[in-house]
Amino acid sequence: MMGKLDPSNLPPDFSSVMDWFSSTVGRLESAYQELGNQFQTVNRELDDTNRRLEYQQRQLNALLESMSPGVVMVDQELRITVFNRSAERLLGIQERDCLGRQLSDVFPPGSGVGLSLLDALNQDALGGQTERTLHLSGANVPVAVTGNKVIDSEGNFLGAMESFTDLSELKRLQAEMQQDRVLRALGEMAATVAHEIRNPLGGIGGYAGLLARGFPPEDPKRKLLDKIIQGVSSLNKIVSNLLVYTRRTTLQKTQVDVVEWFDSVLSHAEIEIEKEARQIEIVREFPAEPVLVEMDPERFQQVALNLLFNAIQAIEGEGQIYCSIRSELKNVILEIRDSGKGISATEIAQIFTPFFTTKEQGTGLGLAIVRKIVELHEGEITVESEVGKGTCFRISLRIS
Ligand SMILES: Nc1ncnc2c1ncn2[C@@H]1O[C@H](COP(=O)(O)OP(=O)(O)O)[C@@H](O)[C@H]1O
Numbered sequence: 493m494m495g496k497l498d499p500s501n502l503p504p505d506f507s508s509v510m511d512w513f514s515s516t517v518g519r520l521e522s523a524y525q526e527l528g529n530q531f532q533t534v535n536r537e538l539d540d541t542n543r544r545l546e547y548q549q550r551q552l553n554a555l556l557e558s559m560s561p562g563v564v565m566v567d568q569e570l571r572i573t574v575f576n577r578s579a580e581r582l583l584g585i586q587e588r589d590c591l592g593r594q595l596s597d598v599f600p601p602g603s604g605v606g607l608s609l610l611d612a613l614n615q616d617a618l619g620g621q622t623e624r625t626l627h628l629s630g631a632n633v634p635v636a637v638t639g640n641k642v643i644d645s646e647g648n649f650l651g652a653m654e655s656f657t658d659l660s661e662l663k664r665l666q667a668e669m670q671q672d673r674v675l676r677a678l679g680e681m682a683a684t685v686a687h688e689i690r691n692p693l694g695g696i697g698g699y700a701g702l703l704a705r706g707f708p709p710e711d712p713k714r715k716l717l718d719k720i721i722q723g724v725s726s727l728n729k730i731v732s733n734l735l736v737y738t739r740r741t742t743l744q745k746t747q748v749d750v751v752e753w754f755d756s757v758l759s760h761a762e763i764e765i766e767k768e769a770r771q772i773e774i775v776r777e778f779p780a781e782p783v784l785v786e787m788d789p790e791r792f793q794q795v796a797l798n799l800l801f802n803a804i805q806a807i808e809g810e811g812q813i814y815c816s817i818r819s820e821l822k823n824v825i826l827e828i829r830d831s832g833k834g835i836s837a838t839e840i841a842q843i844f845t846p847f848f849t850t851k852e853q854g855t856g857l858g859l860a861i862v863r864k865i866v867e868l869h870e871g872e873i874t875v876e877s878e879v880g881k882g883t884c885f886r887i888s889l890r891i892s
């Protein structure tokens with residue numbers, strides 16, 4: 493359909509077509525923005541959740557360590573004869589306020605307290621553990637309960653007892669884990685949406701490109717079309733980056749001399765610096781000997797270029813980027829250190845988060861991709877920065 497479009501027979505209402513293009517691109521752009529925001533929220537929530545989970549795991553362990561079950565016992569007339577400390581804590585009633593009293597006076601049947609004990613009285617079999625929710629004044633408490641008859645060593649029937657364990661923390665933990673799964677699913681959904689956006693985006697770009705050919709460069713309509721094409725290409729960049737970030741990738745590893753490899757990547761960056769007529773010097777601090785590492789040189793080039801472009805963008809006016817390679821025990825350390833504006837303490841915690849960017853034209857995916865690729869190589873990346881002085885990214889990889 494696109495191929496049949498001939499710009500010379502444009503309908504008279506060309507401007508309405510233009511409006512349609514702009515509004516479509518605008519909508520896509522804001523949808524994408526929204527997706528970005530959501531992804532960021534998701535990531536922040538994931539971080540929070542993980543921190544909470546860790547904290548709660550510790551708490552739960554402490555709780556399990558210190559916890560003894562609450563125990564309530566009644567005699568044959570269903571008067572309370574034992575009420576321990578844990579029962580006091582869990583059920584919110586003091587021992588002295590319930591000893592000797594009828595069970596049903598203290599705990600009405602609706603509360604759920606004593607049900608397993610009554611069951612045990614009514615049947616011969618040993619009661620197993622059941623989960624139930626106790627309805628206490630002001631709170632619903634999930635518990636694991638066991639009820640048993642109580643018979644002394646001479647075989648005298650004394651009554652029945654019930655022991656219960658508070659499951660609130662456990663339940664809360666399970667809920668958190670469920671939320672964690674939901675958040676992960678949301679992240680995957682973002683990737684799917686990105687994928688879906690890509691095709692119509694290609695259509696819009698192609699359509700606009702075709703139309704543009706029908707106008708000379710100085711025509712105002714051509715200028716509008718060029719804007720659309722630019723918009724589409726910037727959206728495309730975001731979508732491709734997002735896909736790179738979320739796609740499961742396998743590495744094509746080979747043995748690489750890092751010295752030679754880094755040198756050629758830096759030449760790439762130098763061409764870029766030249767093109768933009770920037771006064772930036774790249775300083776190589778390389779060892780004389782080759783350093784062999786198992787890596788996917790193409791994917792790792794993406795790592796280095798992303799870091800180098802960030803460095804270039806961080807330098808206002810003149811500056812230097814020091815690139816070093818050195819071996820340390822069984823690792824090779826690559827550093828990219830710039831004399832740029834630096835990163836504040838609050839920002840540095842977020843820079844690896846997808847969609848975090850401080851740049852007007854940024855995608856915020858560069859460092860997320862960098863970290864992903866480094867981690868796929870079982871390497872490590874760290875960053876140090878000082879506002880006004882510069883930033884240093886350090887990658888550590890195992891030497892083969
Ligand atoms: N070398 C650097 N110097 C200063 N800030 C940096 C540097 N590298 C990254 N940043 C900060 O981290 C943010 C995220 O970087 P990145 O993930 O590459 O996304 P983008 O470059 O699209 O903004 C940047 O917007 C910037 O604020």
Ligand SMILES: [Mg+2]
Pocket residue numbers: 798801802858859
């Ligand atoms: Mg970047």
